[in-house]
Amino acid sequence: MTTDRSIIVDSLGVGLATGAYGVSFGAISTASGLSVLQTCLISLLVFTGASQFAFVGIIASGGNPLTGALTAILLGSRNLFYGVSMAPKLDLDPAQRLATAHFVIDESTAMGVTRTSRRQARLGFYWTGISIFVLWNLSTAAGAWAGNAIGDPRTYGLDAAVGAAFLGLLWPRLSSVQGRLVALVGAAVALGLVPVTSAGLPIILGGGTAVLLGMLWRPGGRS
């Protein structure tokens, strides 16, 4: 039987492992030309990893910040569904919802939504979400400060670290054929557009095309 204690221990484990990679966000963000203050505020206020990486990635490649924000918001759309699946387990009034919404992310949902009792769902969700939040922000600050101090980011391969970070975020979605195809189409279209559109647009247009094709494609030939 799953005890409250084991849920808390597991949640803190996930919090530690996930929160620590805020270091790479902090370093990559300052290497992309954002200030330490901007970097820390993003982790504090946006707090959804893939979206944050996308935003600074687009800024780094010379894209418009609004294109970056739009990409970040699109990537954050999955949090909408996480919220829907957590809501019945959390059972919140409007004020509690406002205080809780910030902690709706991949990991807190994963650690909360699978629990059988409402009490354990809440334990998993909050311990995971809050421990990641605390550590993510501390490690972002550390990474931002270090990244800011070292000079040209290319010397340290920080530009290459962005691609690796995105691949790490994409990896779990490559387990299905459809995930692989959609990612590949997104990459191919984006790359084709790089020479002919302004920075940032290839990502939105490539991702958008891939999603549209993915929605038209019916696995197994169903119509």
Add this chain to the structure above:
Amino acid sequence: MTALWGGIVVMTVGCFALKYAGLSVPERVLQHPLTVRAVELIPAGLLGALIAVQVFADGSSVQVDARLLALGVAAVLLALRVPFLPMVVAAAVVAALVRQL
């Protein structure tokens, strides 16, 4: 306010609104199969595009350099189930070393 700050504000408001809406909207509102499917596919499509641009683009030209090797190393490490942070650091180190040569 600079464009960068503007982007940060838009991203902050948008990302929080999605989280808050999820907790507030009744499940049936979002049950439309097309919505569910789109949200499932968006991360793969966008991350694929992000990786391609991040690894091959240099301004408005496409080129192959140390970043591709770093991505290959990242893929191998991910296949070996190396955790996120060491994987990212290793990729950066590989790119840095190749550039030293």
